[in-house]
Amino acid sequence: MVKQERGERTREALVRAAAEVFAEQGYVTASIAAVSRHAGISAGGLHFHFASKPVLAGAVQDRAAQVLRQVTAVAGGAAAAAGVNPLQVLVDSTHALTALLAGDVVVRAGFGLCADPAFGGGVDLRRQWRRWVEETMAAAAREGCLAEGLLPRDAARVVVAATVGLEVLGAGDAEWVHPRTLTRIWALLLPRLAAPAVLDALLPGGTPPPAGITGTPSTPHRED
Numbered sequence: 001m002v003k004q005e006r007g008e009r010t011r012e013a014l015v016r017a018a019a020e021v022f023a024e025q026g027y028v029t030a031s032i033a034a035v036s037r038h039a040g041i042s043a044g045g046l047h048f049h050f051a052s053k054p055v056l057a058g059a060v061q062d063r064a065a066q067v068l069r070q071v072t073a074v075a076g077g078a079a080a081a082a083g084v085n086p087l088q089v090l091v092d093s094t095h096a097l098t099a100l101l102a103g104d105v106v107v108r109a110g111f112g113l114c115a116d117p118a119f120g121g122g123v124d125l126r127r128q129w130r131r132w133v134e135e136t137m138a139a140a141a142r143e144g145c146l147a148e149g150l151l152p153r154d155a156a157r158v159v160v161a162a163t164v165g166l167e168v169l170g171a172g173d174a175e176w177v178h179p180r181t182l183t184r185i186w187a188l189l190l191p192r193l194a195a196p197a198v199l200d201a202l203l204p205g206g207t208p209p210p211a212g213i214t215g216t217p218s219t220p221h222r223e224d
Contacts, residue, residue, distance in 0.1 A: 060109050067106070071093060087202055
């Protein structure tokens with residue numbers, strides 16, 4: 001059991017070190033030797049857990065995809081329990097995603113690898129995110145939360161384009177994934193997306209976690 005736990009810690013350290021190297025250098029430039037040095041683990045120890053750079057990059061993407069699934073699952077579960085408007089679920093989840101992009105190098109590197117043609121494998125995190133946004137926007141339409149005449153597909157495209165754009169720009173400038181940036185974008189979008197009957201109740205800065213729920217995606221943000 002002790003040996004197994006040590007192996008899991010080593011794998012975790014290697015995945016995080018690889019994410020940091022990929023995020024800083026890009027997939028092509030990053031080397032197994034650089035990851036080994038960054039993790040403080042011998043090359044032999046690295047190869048024991050990951051046979052090659054593509055396998056290691058795949059592990060980074062898999063971990064990022066797992067975190068993204070947790071964010072959307074927690075958002076959906078909390079919303080179902082509390083009867084939250086699906087549009088608010090989207091707002092809260094985008095805040096959670098940008099917080100991860102700002103603060104979790106594994107998620108940031110996982111998204112970056114999706115767009116790197118030199119890697120070209122693993123999980124497509126952007127597609128995973130897009131599908132979830134489409135499903136949640138469709139739920140908003142079924143519940144009468146969207147503005148009259150607005151197709152959920154079009155609304156989903158706007159949200160995906162905005163959030164993926166923030167992800168790309170945030171890789172070079174953290175201001176793009178700051179909560180106030182996203183809050184201002186939602187303040188512009190919600191009057192065009194939401195039905196008048198629900199608009200006033202929507203919070204572009206996100207909502208606090210429901211009582212008794214941990215790990216919910218968003219923390220409330222107020223404009224200065």
